[in-house]
Amino acid sequence: MSAPAASSGRTTLGAQLALVTALVAVVAVLVAGVVSYPLISAAAQTQARQQLGTQADLLAEVIDRQDDGVMGQMMNGARLRQVLAAQGISVDVVRPKGVASPPVTEADLAVTRAGGTVSDVRSTGSGGTVLIEGRPTGSGRSVFLVQDSAAAASQGTVALRRLLLAGLIGLVVAAGVGLLAARRLVRPLRRAADAAERMSTGARDVALPVDGPEEVASVSESLNRLSSALAQSEGRQRDFLLTVSHELRTPLTGITGYAEALADGVVGPExxxxxxxxxxxxAQRLERLVADLLDLARLGAADLRLSLVDVDLVTVCHEAAGVWSARCEKVGVRFSAELPATLVVRTDPLRVRQVVDNLCENALRVTPTGGPLVIALHAQPGSAVLEVRDGGPGLTPDDVAVAFEPAALYERYRGVRTVGTGVGLALVGRLAERLGGRAFAGTAPEGGARIGVVLPGPAPTLVP
Incomplete structure (x- = not known):
């Protein structure tokens, strides 16, 4: 097996998949952070306001009890103030005749002295914002708790950091999972690439396991079918070459034998x-076989030239009938032609004559003495049908399926009945396609084979 192709410097599919998975995870984390940050900040501020309000209620209750002379509540109030101060919350207790200290306003005092509560977020002179919660007490005093919004938002920052940490952990997990998935996906593709490399070096026993995702499995299935098709095609090519070699050797052997006889003086003057x-x-037989082989090779390429003109197929068939009726008479085969008065199509007359000659050659080979051989021509809507029928052994449905494949019928009936190389019928099939039509095969009413071509047409006018 040849060495694997050198690396082109491109990244592998597995690396690209892992990278894409990681990038998707990064984008997901960033999007989650961008979307979640304002939501978390708003939720943190709402929670901070609720918590500050609860603390204000608690402090107001403690002050009320303190005013009732309960020492324990005095101690609790002092501790509560310390706790609040540790949280960045300032406490302002305004007596009934007292005045407000910013950011608490006289309007806030008016609300609490009227028995209402204050809950607000307002700007400070320095450009920041604070949370204010005000509560009245039973003794007429007002309790205000003030907290900087930045300190209140610290809880949201903590939550966001936790979210980002979870996202980073998810990113690592996603990259690992992506790498594992990429390896699992790439493994059958690498097997397929190795199999294709082996096939390029001539291996035809390639059999890949069909696994992985549907698309990857379809690649393995296609390569398996390709391997089988290549093996079958190359087998047919070998058989065809052997057949052609045999057919070429037969006339060459005859020519060589007669030439040796002439050279040795074995053949007398008479x-x-x-x-x-x-x-x-x-020699003529050898020339015809070589010409058919060359035409068959050209039909597989793009250099076969066609001269398309309006042609009366009846004239072409009459010319061919003159030649083949004489050949049929020599071997005792009954020749006939079923032709209309005129039938014009736009095609290449030389290639059509080549089709007729190959069909007649094939039919005459298999028709026994006394059997019929018929050239028939008739029109169909949008097409013309040219066929040759014989009274030979005919074709089975399996024969019809491979009738125009080189050497297929030869391999099937070699040694059983008279057969040709299969070049002629293969040439007919290829010529029909190049002329824009198709070849067909079937059973003739005479009991033998019915083989012909369908050509596009007929043309609306007749060439004089």
Whole structure:
């Protein structure tokens, strides 16, 4: 097996998938942070205001009890003030005749002295904001708790940091999971690449396990089918080459034998013309086979030129009938033609004649003495049908399926009945496609095979 191709410097699919997974996780964390920050900040401020209000209620209750002369409540009030101070909360207790100290306003005092409560967020002179909670007491005093919004928002910052920490942990987990998933996804693709490399070096026994996601599994299935198709195609090519080699060797052997006989003087003067005629026949047979092979090769490429003109197919068939009726008469085969008065299509007349000759050659080969051979031509809506029927052994449905594949029928019936190389029918199939039509095969009413082509047309006018 050849060495694997050198790395092109591109990153692997596994690395790209892992990177994409990590990037998606990063984007998710960032989006979650951006979206969550204002929500968390608002929730933290709301919670801080609620907590500050609860503390204001508690302090007002403690002061009321302190005013009742309970020493324990005095101690509790002092401790509560210390706790509040530790939280950055300032306490302002305004007596009934006292005045407000900023940020508490006289309006706030008016509310509490009227028995109401104050709960507000307001700006300070320095550009910041504070939370204010005011509560009245039973003795007429007012209790105000003031807390800086930044200190209140610290809880939201802590929550956001925890969210970001959870996001980072999720990022690490996502990257690990992405890497594992990428390796699992890439593994069958690497097997497929190795299999394709082996196939490129000639291996045809490639069988990949079909696993992984549906798309990846379909790649393995396609490579398995490709391996099988290549093995089958190359097998047919080998058989075809062997067949053609055999068919080429037969006339070459005849020509060589007659030439040696002439060179050794074995053939007398009176036998020279006959021997020359036999050599000419074999040479012509060899020339026809080589020409068909060349045409078949050209049809597989793009260099076959077609000269499309309006052609009366009846004229083409009459010319072919003159040649094949004489050949059929020599071997005792009954020839007939079923042709309309005229049928014009736009096609290449030389290639159509080539189709007719190959079909007649194939039919004459399998038709026994006394059997029929028919050239038929008729029109269909938008097309013309040219066919050759014979009275030979015919074709089975399996034969019809492979009739136009090179050497397929030869391999099937070699040694069973008279067969050709399969080049002629393969050439007919390819020519029909290049002419814009199609080839077909089936059973003839005469009992043998019915093989022909459907050509696009007919043209609306007749060429004089």
């Amino acid at each position: 036998q020279v013309p006959a021997t020359g005629a036999l050599m000419l026949t074999e």
